[in-house]
Amino acid sequence: MNNTPSDTPFDDIIKEPLLTEEGLINPVCMAEAEAAIGSIPLDYQQLADDGEWSEKWFTSRKEIVGTFAMWACRQSPYGCPTGLESVCKYLNECLKTECEWSSGDIPWANLSLCDINKMLYDILYEKGVKAFDVWNECVAGKAPSISFTSRYGTANYDPDKDFIDLDALLHNVSITIRDERRRDDAFYKKFDADWKRHEIEKGK
Numbered sequence: 670m671n672n673t674p675s676d677t678p679f680d681d682i683i684k685e686p687l688l689t690e691e692g693l694i695n696p697v698c699m700a701e702a703e704a705a706i707g708s709i710p711l712d713y714q715q716l717a718d719d720g721e722w723s724e725k726w727f728t729s730r731k732e733i734v735g736t737f738a739m740w741a742c743r744q745s746p747y748g749c750p751t752g753l754e755s756v757c758k759y760l761n762e763c764l765k766t767e768c769e770w771s772s773g774d775i776p777w778a779n780l781s782l783c784d785i786n787k788m789l790y791d792i793l794y795e796k797g798v799k800a801f802d803v804w805n806e807c808v809a810g811k812a813p814s815i816s817f818t819s820r821y822g823t824a825n826y827d828p829d830k831d832f833i834d835l836d837a838l839l840h841n842v843s844i845t846i847r848d849e850r851r852r853d854d855a856f857y858k859k860f861d862a863d864w865k866r867h868e869i870e871k872g873k
Contacts, residue, residue, distance in 0.1 A: 711790055712840055713783040722782040722843075726850055729775050733785060733842070734761045740841045741804070746828030752800035756793075759800075763792040786843045793839070804833040 683705060685698040709715075716722040738757050741750050767788045770776035793801045809829040 711786070711836075712843060713786040713790070717783055721847065725779045725781045725784070727777045728780040728785065728846070729777050730761055730764050730770070731775060732846065732849075733764065733789075736842045736845050737789070737838075740838050740845070741833070744833045744838055744841070745804070746831035746833075750804050750833060752803070756798065756800050759798060760789075760792055763796075764788065767792070782843050782847055785846060786839060789839045789842060793835075801835070804838075805835050807832050 683698060683701045685695055685701055687695055687698050689695050713722075734757050737760060738753060741753055741756070742748070765776075768778045768780065768784070770778045792798070807830050809827070
């Protein structure tokens, strides 16, 4: 098979052709792809210099754990991933000692998106939480190294052969909190502008 370099952005990472001369998936290419994916820096490492991701906001534990639970359910092949309650309780307890929280009914901490993302990785990845790890496994057996899925599903979709992408789960938690911060920021800016306009009109 012709392995002439193309103009794709992956040429400097994946050298082998996707297919063999027989038209089959090239295992060497798949190994290169897996190695490349495995070497991608984590979110909090990639985005450390991004102002939006490094800016600290008052954040509650309930916001972090609640968003995590939402995405665990949304990404699960089933209605709810096995052990969700125990994983959420464990995450909530571990978060209590990861940073300094305010006292009160709803504890808050001043956290950036990178802070949140790193805490999630430190707690759920580094400590080896089995109930969390099994979400990345297929009920029917070993999860495929690389698979192609659609948000709309397929005619022959079998949830027992699907799994939760744990990196995507933690990324989505940060993205949702980021989007909520954007909406809050837009609301407060509009409120301030409306208030200033009201005060000006009242003083006329």
